[in-house]
Amino acid sequence: MPELPEVETIVRGLRAVLPGRRVLSVRLGKTDFIDDPAALEHELPGCRIGAVERLGKFIAVRLEKQETRPSLLIHLGMTGQLATARPGEPIPPHTHVIFALDDGRELRYTDTRRFGRMLFAADSAGRDVLGKLGDDPLEITFAAFRASLARRRAMVKALLLDQHFLRGMGNIYTDEALWRARIHPKRHAARLTLDEARRLHASMRKVLADAIRLRGSSISDYLDAAGQPGGYQRRHRVYGREGKPCFRCGTKIRRVIVAGRSSYFCPHCQRISRLEIRDSKRGTRARALR
């Protein structure tokens, strides 16, 4: 569910309440999304919470514990929510982790589909997970972005979704950035012109920055750490708008599947040559036959 802007919003909310708190206890429900539930249960109580950071779509809660500097890493997957509550408040369905804090409050993790992930990462162990992430899309320079694109023949949308390429882009903001840049989602990364790459770099930053300002997009159930919805869904230009008129030219927005995900685009503003489409198909078929 949450992409970079939603995770950033949640992290900012948690930063206001978590640092300095101590974890008193951990209560677990279903644990199939936790790397090592026993470690979580045994290591966390007694830890004092330090900084709360975002790395791509991961939330890193730094812990202060003797010499080691472990972290609690949390990924919200599609339906994960992290919020503080008073112990008496009703516990929402699918709440699988409850951390009791020393100020009498609780930090609760709720995740209907359990596509999220949670781990107690001792020290650099978290490097295994975080180290593979690509650059932050808000920090990468145009030169580096352009150079990375040039080395890949994958479809540009698939690349933007790949967290090893860039950390933080998801299905909504990728489609929004491609629409702004007037680039078809199936274009091959290496075939983008200098100007297209420039537009994409700028669009990505613009879309993400605006979305952070509006505290993310709330489609069905996303809420920030304080239980508030975001406002960027009102600014969506293509995502979820199949059949509706393009905001630029009025052409009906279309939906295709790219990298296994619904992808919305304007067939007039975001063109691709038959050759480039056929190219990727031929590549796939040739490989399948071998």
Added chain:
DNA sequence: CTTACGGCCTGGGTGC
């Protein structure tokens, strides 16, 4: 190394 694809879960919506 790269890319493509099925699978992991649950629930909401739609159409018969």
Added chain:
DNA sequence: TGCACCCAGGCCGTAA
């Protein structure tokens, strides 16, 4: 009402 089917802010493992 019931049921089958499609869809959903994500990523992982496997195969080619």
